[in-house]
Amino acid sequence: MTAALRVKNLSVWIESRSGRIPVVDRISFSIKAGEATGLVGESGCGKTMTARAILGQLPVAGIGVSSDGIEVNGKDIYSLNARRRRALLGRDIAMIFQQPATALDPVFTIGQQIGAVYRRHFGGSQQNIRQTTLESLQSVGFSRAEDIAAAYPHQLSGGMRQLAMIAMATVCKPAVIVADEPTTALDSSSRALILQQLKHLQTLHQTAMLYISHDLSVVRQACRDVMVMYCGRIMETTDCQSLFTHARHPYSAGLLACIPQLGATRPAAISSIPGQVPGAADLPGGCHFAPRCSRAEARCRESVPVITDEDGCGAACFRPL
Amino acid sequence: MTQNTWRRLRSDPYGMSGLVLVTVFALLATCVWTGLLGHGWSEVSGGRYEGASSGHWFGTNLLGQDIFGRTLFGTATAFEVGLLVTFSSTLLGMALGGLAGWYSHGWLDEIILWLKGVLDSIPFYLFAAAVAYALQGSPWAMHLAMIITFWTTTARIIRGEVMRIKEREFIEAARAIGLPGLKTVFRHVLPNTFHILLVQGTIVFVAAINTEVILSFLGLGIQDGVSWGLMLAESSQEVLAGHFGNFIAAGTSLFLLLMGFNLLADALQDALDVRGALN
DSSP: OOEEEEEEEEEEEEEETTEEEEEEEEEEEEEETTOEEEEEOOTTSSHHHHHHHHTTOOOBTTEEEEOSOEEETTEEGGGSOHHHHHHHBTTTEEEEOSOHHHHSOTTSOHHHHHHHHHHHHHOOOHHHHHHHHHHHHHHTTOSSHHHHHHSOGGGSOHHHHHHHHHHHHHTTOOSEEEEESTTTTSOHHHHHHHHHHHHHHHHHHTOEEEEEESOHHHHHHHOSEEEEEETTEEEEEEEHHHHHHOOOSHHHHHHHHHSOOTTOSOTTOOOOOSSOOOOGGGOOSSSTTGGGOTTOOHHHHHSOOOOOOTTSOEESOSSOO | OHHHHHHHHHTOHHHHHHHHHHHHHHHHHHHHHTTSSOTTTTOBOSOTTOOOOSSSTTOBOTTOBBHHHHHHHHHHHHHHHHHHHHHHHHHHHHHHHHHHHHTTTSHHHHHHHHHHHHHHHSOHHHHHHHHHHHTTTOTTHHHHHHHHHHHHHHHHHHHHHHHHHTTSHHHHHHHHTTOOHHHHIIIIIGGGGHHHHHHHHHHHHHHHHHHHHHHHHTTSSOSSSOOHHHHHHHHHHHGGGTOOHHHHHHHHHHHHHHHHHHHHHHHHHHHTOOSSSOO
Protein backbone atom coordinates (compact mmCIF):
# COMPACT_ATOMS: atom_id res chain seq x y z
CA MET A 1 0.00 0.00 0.00
CA THR A 2 1.38 3.43 -0.89
CA ALA A 3 1.70 6.16 1.67
CA ALA A 4 -1.03 8.83 1.73
CA LEU A 5 1.40 11.33 3.20
CA ARG A 6 5.12 11.20 2.61
CA VAL A 7 7.48 13.85 3.96
CA LYS A 8 11.12 13.78 2.87
CA ASN A 9 13.88 15.83 4.48
CA LEU A 10 11.63 18.71 5.52
CA SER A 11 13.46 21.69 6.97
CA VAL A 12 11.97 24.94 8.26
CA TRP A 13 14.04 27.87 9.44
CA ILE A 14 13.62 31.43 10.62
CA GLU A 15 15.57 34.05 8.72
CA SER A 16 17.42 36.35 11.08
CA ARG A 17 20.21 38.87 10.83
CA SER A 18 22.72 36.37 12.13
CA GLY A 19 21.65 33.73 9.60
CA ARG A 20 19.20 30.85 9.54
CA ILE A 21 17.79 29.60 12.81
CA PRO A 22 16.64 26.00 12.25
CA VAL A 23 13.18 25.17 13.56
CA VAL A 24 12.65 21.84 11.84
CA ASP A 25 15.74 19.93 10.76
CA ARG A 26 15.49 17.43 7.89
CA ILE A 27 12.66 15.28 9.16
CA SER A 28 11.20 12.45 7.11
CA PHE A 29 8.23 10.21 7.67
CA SER A 30 5.28 8.67 5.89
CA ILE A 31 1.78 7.68 6.90
CA LYS A 32 -0.28 5.02 5.14
CA ALA A 33 -3.96 5.41 4.35
CA GLY A 34 -6.13 4.48 7.31
CA GLU A 35 -3.33 4.77 9.84
CA ALA A 36 -2.58 7.30 12.53
CA THR A 37 0.80 8.61 13.58
CA GLY A 38 1.54 10.87 16.49
CA LEU A 39 4.13 13.63 16.58
CA VAL A 40 4.96 14.45 20.20
CA GLY A 41 7.31 16.92 21.74
CA GLU A 42 7.54 19.87 24.07
CA SER A 43 6.33 23.36 23.19
CA GLY A 44 8.53 25.05 20.66
CA CYS A 45 10.12 21.89 19.29
CA GLY A 46 8.75 22.52 15.78
CA LYS A 47 5.52 20.51 15.77
CA THR A 48 3.23 23.27 14.55
CA MET A 49 5.77 24.48 11.97
CA THR A 50 5.83 20.93 10.61
CA ALA A 51 2.04 21.03 10.29
CA ARG A 52 2.10 24.40 8.55
CA ALA A 53 4.76 23.20 6.13
CA ILE A 54 2.77 20.06 5.30
CA LEU A 55 -0.28 22.20 4.53
CA GLY A 56 1.73 24.32 2.13
CA GLN A 57 1.37 27.45 4.28
CA LEU A 58 5.12 28.13 4.16
CA PRO A 59 7.23 29.96 3.23
CA VAL A 60 5.97 33.24 4.65
CA ALA A 61 7.93 36.41 5.35
CA GLY A 62 10.83 35.53 7.64
CA ILE A 63 10.24 31.78 7.60
CA GLY A 64 11.82 29.57 4.96
CA VAL A 65 11.12 25.96 4.02
CA SER A 66 12.83 23.28 1.96
CA SER A 67 12.22 19.60 1.36
CA ASP A 68 12.83 16.75 -1.02
CA GLY A 69 9.10 16.39 -1.41
CA ILE A 70 5.92 16.53 0.63
CA GLU A 71 3.59 14.18 -1.15
CA VAL A 72 -0.13 13.94 -0.52
CA ASN A 73 -1.54 11.00 -2.45
CA GLY A 74 1.58 11.02 -4.59
CA LYS A 75 1.32 14.74 -5.46
CA ASP A 76 4.17 16.92 -4.22
CA ILE A 77 2.59 20.00 -2.61
CA TYR A 78 5.63 22.21 -3.17
CA SER A 79 6.05 21.36 -6.85
CA LEU A 80 2.47 22.45 -7.65
CA ASN A 81 1.69 26.01 -8.61
CA ALA A 82 -0.30 28.14 -6.16
CA ARG A 83 -3.63 27.44 -7.87
CA ARG A 84 -3.23 23.66 -7.95
CA ARG A 85 -1.94 23.66 -4.41
CA ARG A 86 -5.05 25.49 -3.22
CA ALA A 87 -7.20 22.97 -5.05
CA LEU A 88 -5.53 20.26 -2.97
CA LEU A 89 -6.00 21.97 0.36
CA GLY A 90 -9.19 21.04 2.15
CA ARG A 91 -9.97 18.36 -0.44
CA ASP A 92 -7.00 15.98 -0.20
CA ILE A 93 -5.45 17.26 3.00
CA ALA A 94 -7.27 19.04 5.81
CA MET A 95 -6.37 20.47 9.16
CA ILE A 96 -8.04 20.36 12.56
CA PHE A 97 -6.99 23.29 14.70
CA GLN A 98 -6.22 23.47 18.37
CA GLN A 99 -8.69 26.23 19.28
CA PRO A 100 -12.10 25.58 17.71
CA ALA A 101 -13.32 28.81 19.32
CA THR A 102 -11.04 30.94 17.20
CA ALA A 103 -10.61 28.76 14.12
CA LEU A 104 -14.29 29.13 13.20
CA ASP A 105 -15.44 32.43 11.72
CA PRO A 106 -17.73 34.01 14.35
CA VAL A 107 -20.12 35.69 11.90
CA PHE A 108 -21.19 32.65 9.86
CA THR A 109 -23.21 29.61 10.93
CA ILE A 110 -21.57 26.20 11.19
CA GLY A 111 -23.62 25.05 8.19
CA GLN A 112 -22.50 27.98 6.05
CA GLN A 113 -18.86 27.31 6.88
CA ILE A 114 -18.97 23.58 6.21
CA GLY A 115 -20.96 24.18 3.03
CA ALA A 116 -18.40 26.72 1.82
CA VAL A 117 -15.58 24.16 2.03
CA TYR A 118 -17.55 21.63 -0.01
CA ARG A 119 -18.75 24.21 -2.55
CA ARG A 120 -15.21 25.45 -3.02
CA HIS A 121 -13.92 22.03 -4.07
CA PHE A 122 -16.89 20.24 -5.59
CA GLY A 123 -19.54 22.87 -6.33
CA GLY A 124 -22.96 21.41 -7.01
CA SER A 125 -26.47 22.55 -6.28
CA GLN A 126 -27.50 24.37 -3.13
CA GLN A 127 -29.52 21.34 -2.11
CA ASN A 128 -26.65 18.95 -2.66
CA ILE A 129 -24.31 21.10 -0.60
CA ARG A 130 -26.82 21.30 2.22
CA GLN A 131 -27.32 17.54 2.14
CA THR A 132 -23.58 16.89 2.29
CA THR A 133 -23.19 19.39 5.14
CA LEU A 134 -25.85 17.66 7.20
CA GLU A 135 -24.40 14.21 6.47
CA SER A 136 -21.00 15.44 7.55
CA LEU A 137 -22.42 16.74 10.83
CA GLN A 138 -24.25 13.46 11.39
CA SER A 139 -21.08 11.50 10.72
CA VAL A 140 -19.35 13.11 13.69
CA GLY A 141 -22.25 12.10 15.91
CA PHE A 142 -24.66 15.05 15.92
CA SER A 143 -28.20 13.75 16.01
CA ARG A 144 -29.76 17.20 15.54
CA ALA A 145 -27.57 18.12 12.58
CA GLU A 146 -29.97 20.78 11.32
CA ASP A 147 -29.90 22.72 14.59
CA ILE A 148 -26.11 22.58 14.67
CA ALA A 149 -25.88 23.76 11.05
CA ALA A 150 -28.04 26.79 11.91
CA ALA A 151 -25.99 27.67 15.01
CA TYR A 152 -23.23 30.24 15.23
CA PRO A 153 -19.93 29.09 16.76
CA HIS A 154 -20.50 30.97 20.03
CA GLN A 155 -23.75 29.07 20.60
CA LEU A 156 -21.94 25.73 20.85
CA SER A 157 -19.82 24.31 23.65
CA GLY A 158 -16.11 23.71 23.18
CA GLY A 159 -16.52 20.01 22.48
CA MET A 160 -19.35 20.61 20.01
CA ARG A 161 -17.28 23.25 18.20
CA GLN A 162 -14.41 20.81 17.85
CA LEU A 163 -16.81 18.18 16.47
CA ALA A 164 -18.12 20.79 14.03
CA MET A 165 -14.55 21.54 13.01
CA ILE A 166 -13.96 17.83 12.43
CA ALA A 167 -17.12 17.75 10.31
CA MET A 168 -15.69 20.66 8.33
CA ALA A 169 -12.31 18.95 7.90
CA THR A 170 -13.91 15.69 6.76
CA VAL A 171 -16.67 17.05 4.50
CA CYS A 172 -14.53 16.52 1.39
CA LYS A 173 -13.27 13.16 2.71
CA PRO A 174 -9.58 14.07 2.48
CA ALA A 175 -6.86 11.42 2.27
CA VAL A 176 -4.82 13.11 5.00
CA ILE A 177 -5.89 14.98 8.12
CA VAL A 178 -3.44 16.90 10.25
CA ALA A 179 -4.78 17.39 13.76
CA ASP A 180 -2.80 20.02 15.67
CA GLU A 181 -3.46 19.49 19.37
CA PRO A 182 -7.10 18.59 18.64
CA THR A 183 -8.04 18.03 22.29
CA THR A 184 -5.81 20.41 24.19
CA ALA A 185 -8.53 23.04 24.66
CA LEU A 186 -11.09 20.49 25.86
CA ASP A 187 -11.98 18.78 29.10
CA SER A 188 -11.17 15.10 29.42
CA SER A 189 -14.67 13.72 28.73
CA SER A 190 -14.94 15.76 25.51
CA ARG A 191 -11.44 14.60 24.69
CA ALA A 192 -12.42 10.94 24.80
CA LEU A 193 -15.42 11.65 22.55
CA ILE A 194 -13.38 13.61 20.02
CA LEU A 195 -10.69 10.96 19.81
CA GLN A 196 -13.32 8.27 19.42
CA GLN A 197 -15.05 10.15 16.56
CA LEU A 198 -11.74 10.82 14.83
CA LYS A 199 -10.82 7.16 15.04
CA HIS A 200 -14.22 6.19 13.66
CA LEU A 201 -13.83 8.54 10.67
CA GLN A 202 -10.26 7.40 10.14
CA THR A 203 -11.42 3.80 9.70
CA LEU A 204 -14.53 4.77 7.74
CA HIS A 205 -12.80 6.95 5.12
CA GLN A 206 -9.36 5.26 5.32
CA THR A 207 -7.80 8.59 6.24
CA ALA A 208 -4.14 8.99 7.12
CA MET A 209 -4.02 10.94 10.39
CA LEU A 210 -1.18 12.98 11.77
CA TYR A 211 -1.77 13.83 15.43
CA ILE A 212 0.36 16.62 16.76
CA SER A 213 0.39 16.73 20.52
CA HIS A 214 2.44 17.35 23.61
CA ASP A 215 0.25 14.84 25.42
CA LEU A 216 1.55 11.29 25.27
CA SER A 217 -1.75 9.87 26.49
CA VAL A 218 -3.61 11.32 23.48
CA VAL A 219 -1.11 9.73 21.14
CA ARG A 220 -1.36 6.44 23.01
CA GLN A 221 -5.14 6.41 22.61
CA ALA A 222 -5.28 7.52 19.00
CA CYS A 223 -2.17 6.35 17.19
CA ARG A 224 -0.41 3.21 16.18
CA ASP A 225 2.95 4.85 15.46
CA VAL A 226 4.64 7.72 17.19
CA MET A 227 7.51 10.10 16.48
CA VAL A 228 9.24 11.91 19.32
CA MET A 229 10.52 15.35 18.35
CA TYR A 230 13.10 17.46 20.15
CA CYS A 231 14.54 20.77 18.95
CA GLY A 232 13.35 20.25 15.38
CA ARG A 233 14.65 16.70 15.00
CA ILE A 234 12.93 13.38 15.26
CA MET A 235 14.58 11.53 18.12
CA GLU A 236 12.71 8.26 17.96
CA THR A 237 10.20 6.67 15.64
CA THR A 238 8.44 3.59 16.82
CA ASP A 239 5.03 2.09 17.46
CA CYS A 240 3.16 3.26 20.53
CA GLN A 241 3.32 -0.13 22.19
CA SER A 242 7.12 -0.27 22.19
CA LEU A 243 7.48 3.36 23.19
CA PHE A 244 5.50 2.83 26.36
CA THR A 245 7.05 -0.54 27.20
CA HIS A 246 10.58 0.02 26.01
CA ALA A 247 11.60 3.52 24.93
CA ARG A 248 15.03 3.40 23.36
CA HIS A 249 15.99 7.08 23.15
CA PRO A 250 17.02 8.62 26.51
CA TYR A 251 14.79 11.65 25.74
CA SER A 252 11.71 9.48 25.13
CA ALA A 253 12.46 7.61 28.34
CA GLY A 254 12.77 10.94 30.15
CA LEU A 255 9.41 12.13 28.81
CA LEU A 256 7.72 8.92 29.92
CA ALA A 257 9.27 9.19 33.36
CA CYS A 258 7.72 12.66 33.68
CA ILE A 259 4.17 11.27 33.54
CA PRO A 260 2.98 11.19 37.15
CA GLN A 261 1.99 7.67 38.17
CA LEU A 262 -1.32 7.16 39.90
CA GLY A 263 -0.69 5.37 43.18
CA ALA A 264 3.03 6.03 43.19
CA THR A 265 4.57 5.71 46.59
CA ARG A 266 5.85 9.27 46.88
CA PRO A 267 3.52 11.69 45.08
CA ALA A 268 5.78 14.63 45.97
CA ALA A 269 8.56 13.34 43.76
CA ILE A 270 7.54 14.23 40.19
CA SER A 271 10.52 13.54 38.03
CA SER A 272 11.69 15.86 35.29
CA ILE A 273 14.47 15.94 32.72
CA PRO A 274 17.38 17.97 34.08
CA GLY A 275 18.28 21.19 32.31
CA GLN A 276 16.18 23.24 29.90
CA VAL A 277 15.25 23.07 26.25
CA PRO A 278 17.92 25.10 24.45
CA GLY A 279 16.77 28.08 22.39
CA ALA A 280 16.57 27.53 18.65
CA ALA A 281 19.25 30.18 18.10
CA ASP A 282 21.94 28.46 20.17
CA LEU A 283 21.48 24.74 19.66
CA PRO A 284 24.35 22.56 20.83
CA GLY A 285 26.33 20.74 18.13
CA GLY A 286 25.99 16.99 17.67
CA CYS A 287 22.93 15.52 19.34
CA HIS A 288 20.77 18.41 20.59
CA PHE A 289 19.83 16.41 23.66
CA ALA A 290 23.41 15.59 24.67
CA PRO A 291 23.84 18.36 27.30
CA ARG A 292 20.79 17.08 29.21
CA CYS A 293 21.46 13.39 28.67
CA SER A 294 22.89 11.22 31.43
CA ARG A 295 24.25 8.73 28.90
CA ALA A 296 25.99 11.23 26.64
CA GLU A 297 29.64 10.64 25.72
CA ALA A 298 32.15 12.57 23.61
CA ARG A 299 30.86 11.52 20.16
CA CYS A 300 27.31 12.63 21.06
CA ARG A 301 28.58 16.22 21.22
CA GLU A 302 30.52 15.96 17.96
CA SER A 303 28.37 14.19 15.40
CA VAL A 304 24.64 13.90 14.80
CA PRO A 305 23.17 10.45 15.35
CA VAL A 306 20.58 9.32 12.81
CA ILE A 307 17.97 6.60 12.76
CA THR A 308 19.76 3.68 11.18
CA ASP A 309 17.10 0.98 11.10
CA GLU A 310 16.01 0.09 7.58
CA ASP A 311 12.29 0.54 8.14
CA GLY A 312 12.85 4.08 9.42
CA CYS A 313 12.00 3.07 12.97
CA GLY A 314 14.33 3.31 15.92
CA ALA A 315 16.15 5.92 17.95
CA ALA A 316 18.50 8.62 16.69
CA CYS A 317 21.03 7.80 19.39
CA PHE A 318 24.54 6.39 19.67
CA ARG A 319 23.78 4.82 23.01
CA PRO A 320 20.14 3.78 22.98
CA LEU A 321 18.58 2.20 26.01
CA MET B 1 -30.60 35.03 11.25
CA THR B 2 -33.01 37.61 9.82
CA GLN B 3 -35.79 36.36 12.09
CA ASN B 4 -33.62 36.62 15.17
CA THR B 5 -32.39 40.05 14.19
CA TRP B 6 -35.95 41.29 13.77
CA ARG B 7 -37.01 39.77 17.09
CA ARG B 8 -34.16 41.43 18.93
CA LEU B 9 -34.87 44.76 17.24
CA ARG B 10 -38.57 44.49 18.11
CA SER B 11 -37.76 44.10 21.79
CA ASP B 12 -35.68 47.29 21.85
CA PRO B 13 -38.00 50.32 22.38
CA TYR B 14 -35.31 52.87 21.51
CA GLY B 15 -34.40 51.03 18.34
CA MET B 16 -38.06 50.77 17.35
CA SER B 17 -38.66 54.51 17.89
CA GLY B 18 -35.59 55.18 15.78
CA LEU B 19 -36.93 52.88 13.09
CA VAL B 20 -40.32 54.66 13.14
CA LEU B 21 -38.71 58.10 12.86
CA VAL B 22 -36.45 57.07 9.99
CA THR B 23 -39.32 55.29 8.22
CA VAL B 24 -41.57 58.36 8.45
CA PHE B 25 -38.85 60.59 7.00
CA ALA B 26 -38.03 58.02 4.33
CA LEU B 27 -41.71 57.87 3.31
CA LEU B 28 -41.86 61.67 3.12
CA ALA B 29 -38.71 61.68 0.98
CA THR B 30 -40.21 59.04 -1.30
CA CYS B 31 -43.36 61.13 -1.67
CA VAL B 32 -41.23 64.11 -2.68
CA TRP B 33 -39.29 62.05 -5.22
CA THR B 34 -42.47 60.72 -6.77
CA GLY B 35 -43.97 64.22 -6.87
CA LEU B 36 -46.80 63.60 -4.39
CA LEU B 37 -45.56 66.18 -1.92
CA GLY B 38 -43.41 69.28 -1.78
CA HIS B 39 -43.63 70.25 -5.47
CA GLY B 40 -44.73 73.76 -4.48
CA TRP B 41 -41.52 74.46 -2.57
CA SER B 42 -40.48 77.39 -4.76
CA GLU B 43 -43.92 78.96 -5.35
CA VAL B 44 -44.71 82.25 -3.69
CA SER B 45 -48.01 81.48 -1.99
CA GLY B 46 -48.36 84.17 0.66
CA GLY B 47 -47.01 87.37 2.13
CA ARG B 48 -43.54 87.71 3.67
CA TYR B 49 -42.99 86.29 7.15
CA GLU B 50 -46.54 85.17 7.73
CA GLY B 51 -47.15 83.31 11.02
CA ALA B 52 -48.40 79.74 11.28
CA SER B 53 -51.86 79.19 9.82
CA SER B 54 -53.93 76.38 8.34
CA GLY B 55 -52.62 77.30 4.90
CA HIS B 56 -48.99 77.59 5.98
CA TRP B 57 -48.30 75.24 8.94
CA PHE B 58 -44.92 76.75 9.70
CA GLY B 59 -45.63 80.17 8.19
CA THR B 60 -43.82 81.68 5.23
CA ASN B 61 -40.33 83.01 4.64
CA LEU B 62 -38.91 86.28 3.37
CA LEU B 63 -40.21 85.69 -0.16
CA GLY B 64 -43.58 84.40 1.00
CA GLN B 65 -42.81 80.72 0.27
CA ASP B 66 -44.45 78.00 2.38
CA ILE B 67 -41.92 76.81 4.95
CA PHE B 68 -43.70 73.47 5.49
CA GLY B 69 -43.42 72.66 1.80
CA ARG B 70 -39.76 73.60 1.80
CA THR B 71 -39.12 71.43 4.87
CA LEU B 72 -40.71 68.46 3.11
CA PHE B 73 -38.58 69.02 0.05
CA GLY B 74 -35.54 69.34 2.30
CA THR B 75 -36.24 65.84 3.64
CA ALA B 76 -35.61 64.42 0.19
CA THR B 77 -32.43 66.47 -0.14
CA ALA B 78 -31.16 65.23 3.23
CA PHE B 79 -31.76 61.61 2.24
CA GLU B 80 -30.12 62.16 -1.15
CA VAL B 81 -27.01 63.69 0.33
CA GLY B 82 -26.89 61.47 3.41
CA LEU B 83 -27.50 58.13 1.72
CA LEU B 84 -25.38 58.77 -1.35
CA VAL B 85 -22.41 60.03 0.61
CA THR B 86 -22.72 57.39 3.31
CA PHE B 87 -22.95 54.43 0.95
CA SER B 88 -20.27 55.58 -1.45
CA SER B 89 -17.72 56.66 1.10
CA THR B 90 -18.31 53.65 3.35
CA LEU B 91 -17.92 51.23 0.43
CA LEU B 92 -14.82 53.04 -0.75
CA GLY B 93 -13.39 53.14 2.77
CA MET B 94 -14.17 49.47 3.30
CA ALA B 95 -12.55 48.36 0.03
CA LEU B 96 -9.44 50.53 0.29
CA GLY B 97 -9.05 50.03 4.05
CA GLY B 98 -9.50 46.27 3.58
CA LEU B 99 -6.84 46.10 0.87
CA ALA B 100 -4.44 48.29 2.82
CA GLY B 101 -4.89 46.19 5.96
CA TRP B 102 -4.56 42.87 4.16
CA TYR B 103 -1.44 43.93 2.26
CA SER B 104 -0.19 46.02 5.17
CA HIS B 105 3.32 47.39 4.70
CA GLY B 106 3.24 46.39 1.01
CA TRP B 107 3.24 48.78 -1.95
CA LEU B 108 -0.58 48.87 -2.25
CA ASP B 109 -0.83 49.84 1.42
CA GLU B 110 1.76 52.57 0.86
CA ILE B 111 -0.20 54.01 -2.07
CA ILE B 112 -3.51 53.98 -0.20
CA LEU B 113 -1.97 55.54 2.90
CA TRP B 114 -0.26 58.17 0.78
CA LEU B 115 -3.56 59.01 -0.94
CA LYS B 116 -5.29 59.20 2.43
CA GLY B 117 -2.55 61.45 3.80
CA VAL B 118 -2.82 63.81 0.84
CA LEU B 119 -6.62 64.05 1.08
CA ASP B 120 -6.55 64.53 4.85
CA SER B 121 -4.06 67.36 4.60
CA ILE B 122 -6.23 69.54 2.33
CA PRO B 123 -8.60 71.85 4.25
CA PHE B 124 -12.05 70.44 3.56
CA TYR B 125 -13.94 73.61 2.61
CA LEU B 126 -11.14 74.70 0.34
CA PHE B 127 -11.26 71.27 -1.27
CA ALA B 128 -15.05 71.45 -1.68
CA ALA B 129 -14.69 74.86 -3.32
CA ALA B 130 -11.99 73.54 -5.64
CA VAL B 131 -14.15 70.57 -6.67
CA ALA B 132 -17.13 72.86 -7.25
CA TYR B 133 -14.95 75.14 -9.38
CA ALA B 134 -13.44 72.23 -11.32
CA LEU B 135 -16.89 70.80 -12.06
CA GLN B 136 -18.17 74.23 -13.03
CA GLY B 137 -20.95 74.37 -10.51
CA SER B 138 -22.28 70.86 -11.09
CA PRO B 139 -24.99 69.97 -8.51
CA TRP B 140 -22.96 66.86 -7.63
CA ALA B 141 -19.79 68.73 -6.70
CA MET B 142 -20.74 68.79 -3.03
CA HIS B 143 -21.51 65.05 -2.96
CA LEU B 144 -18.27 64.25 -4.73
CA ALA B 145 -16.18 66.40 -2.40
CA MET B 146 -17.67 64.64 0.60
CA ILE B 147 -17.26 61.13 -0.82
CA ILE B 148 -13.64 61.77 -1.76
CA THR B 149 -12.74 63.03 1.70
CA PHE B 150 -15.01 61.02 4.01
CA TRP B 151 -13.72 57.55 3.08
CA THR B 152 -10.34 58.16 4.70
CA THR B 153 -11.55 57.81 8.31
CA THR B 154 -13.47 54.63 7.51
CA ALA B 155 -10.45 53.25 5.66
CA ARG B 156 -8.13 53.98 8.58
CA ILE B 157 -10.40 52.19 11.06
CA ILE B 158 -11.00 49.23 8.75
CA ARG B 159 -7.29 48.92 7.97
CA GLY B 160 -6.46 48.59 11.64
CA GLU B 161 -9.26 46.12 12.21
CA VAL B 162 -8.25 44.01 9.20
CA MET B 163 -4.65 43.90 10.42
CA ARG B 164 -5.97 42.57 13.71
CA ILE B 165 -8.41 40.06 12.19
CA LYS B 166 -5.97 38.64 9.66
CA GLU B 167 -3.86 37.23 12.50
CA ARG B 168 -6.85 35.30 13.83
CA GLU B 169 -6.88 31.54 13.51
CA PHE B 170 -9.96 31.32 11.28
CA ILE B 171 -8.06 33.20 8.58
CA GLU B 172 -5.34 30.56 8.75
CA ALA B 173 -8.12 27.97 8.61
CA ALA B 174 -9.46 29.64 5.45
CA ARG B 175 -6.00 29.42 3.90
CA ALA B 176 -5.78 25.79 4.96
CA ILE B 177 -8.86 24.95 2.88
CA GLY B 178 -7.25 26.64 -0.10
CA LEU B 179 -9.14 29.94 -0.22
CA PRO B 180 -7.12 32.53 -2.20
CA GLY B 181 -6.07 35.70 -0.37
CA LEU B 182 -8.45 38.25 -1.89
CA LYS B 183 -11.45 35.97 -1.50
CA THR B 184 -10.52 35.52 2.14
CA VAL B 185 -10.65 39.30 2.60
CA PHE B 186 -14.15 39.59 1.21
CA ARG B 187 -15.56 36.33 2.65
CA HIS B 188 -14.06 36.28 6.13
CA VAL B 189 -12.25 39.49 7.02
CA LEU B 190 -14.64 42.24 5.94
CA PRO B 191 -17.82 40.51 7.23
CA ASN B 192 -16.16 40.63 10.64
CA THR B 193 -15.89 44.42 10.39
CA PHE B 194 -19.60 44.91 9.71
CA HIS B 195 -20.40 46.28 13.17
CA ILE B 196 -17.73 48.94 12.72
CA LEU B 197 -19.00 49.87 9.26
CA LEU B 198 -22.50 50.29 10.66
CA VAL B 199 -21.37 52.68 13.38
CA GLN B 200 -19.04 54.51 11.03
CA GLY B 201 -21.84 54.74 8.44
CA THR B 202 -24.10 56.44 10.99
CA ILE B 203 -21.39 58.91 11.86
CA VAL B 204 -20.80 59.66 8.17
CA PHE B 205 -24.54 60.11 7.56
CA VAL B 206 -24.74 62.68 10.34
CA ALA B 207 -21.54 64.36 9.15
CA ALA B 208 -22.84 64.49 5.56
CA ILE B 209 -26.05 66.27 6.56
CA ASN B 210 -24.13 68.63 8.85
CA THR B 211 -21.59 69.39 6.15
CA GLU B 212 -24.38 70.02 3.68
CA VAL B 213 -25.70 72.71 6.02
CA ILE B 214 -22.33 74.45 6.14
CA LEU B 215 -21.58 74.08 2.42
CA SER B 216 -25.06 75.37 1.51
CA PHE B 217 -24.49 78.29 3.84
CA LEU B 218 -21.23 79.02 1.97
CA GLY B 219 -23.02 78.73 -1.37
CA LEU B 220 -21.16 75.53 -2.31
CA GLY B 221 -24.02 73.19 -1.46
CA ILE B 222 -27.40 72.54 -3.00
CA GLN B 223 -27.65 74.44 -6.28
CA ASP B 224 -31.12 73.69 -7.55
CA GLY B 225 -33.54 72.97 -4.76
CA VAL B 226 -33.83 73.60 -1.09
CA SER B 227 -32.32 71.88 1.90
CA TRP B 228 -32.53 72.13 5.66
CA GLY B 229 -29.02 73.57 5.42
CA LEU B 230 -30.16 76.45 3.21
CA MET B 231 -33.14 77.05 5.50
CA LEU B 232 -30.88 77.20 8.56
CA ALA B 233 -28.54 79.51 6.70
CA GLU B 234 -31.50 81.85 5.99
CA SER B 235 -32.67 81.62 9.58
CA SER B 236 -29.36 82.88 10.96
CA GLN B 237 -30.46 86.38 9.95
CA GLU B 238 -34.17 85.90 10.66
CA VAL B 239 -33.89 84.68 14.24
CA LEU B 240 -32.37 88.03 15.24
CA ALA B 241 -35.39 89.76 13.72
CA GLY B 242 -37.81 87.45 15.57
CA HIS B 243 -38.86 85.13 12.68
CA PHE B 244 -38.43 81.53 13.89
CA GLY B 245 -40.26 79.62 11.12
CA ASN B 246 -37.22 78.40 9.14
CA PHE B 247 -35.18 77.78 12.26
CA ILE B 248 -37.77 75.64 14.05
CA ALA B 249 -38.92 73.69 10.99
CA ALA B 250 -35.44 72.81 9.65
CA GLY B 251 -33.79 72.46 13.06
CA THR B 252 -36.46 70.15 14.45
CA SER B 253 -36.49 68.00 11.31
CA LEU B 254 -32.71 67.71 11.34
CA PHE B 255 -32.70 66.82 15.02
CA LEU B 256 -35.42 64.17 14.67
CA LEU B 257 -33.87 62.49 11.64
CA LEU B 258 -30.38 62.38 13.13
CA MET B 259 -31.68 61.08 16.44
CA GLY B 260 -33.74 58.44 14.64
CA PHE B 261 -30.70 57.27 12.71
CA ASN B 262 -28.52 57.12 15.80
CA LEU B 263 -31.08 55.15 17.78
CA LEU B 264 -31.67 52.77 14.88
CA ALA B 265 -27.98 52.19 14.21
CA ASP B 266 -27.29 51.58 17.88
CA ALA B 267 -30.10 49.02 18.09
CA LEU B 268 -29.11 47.41 14.77
CA GLN B 269 -25.61 46.91 16.05
CA ASP B 270 -26.97 44.88 18.95
CA ALA B 271 -29.58 43.07 16.86
CA LEU B 272 -27.18 42.11 14.06
CA ASP B 273 -24.50 40.92 16.45
CA VAL B 274 -24.30 37.20 15.83
CA ARG B 275 -21.04 36.75 17.65
CA GLY B 276 -22.59 36.88 21.08
CA ALA B 277 -20.25 39.59 22.23
CA LEU B 278 -23.09 41.80 23.45
CA ASN B 279 -25.83 39.45 24.58
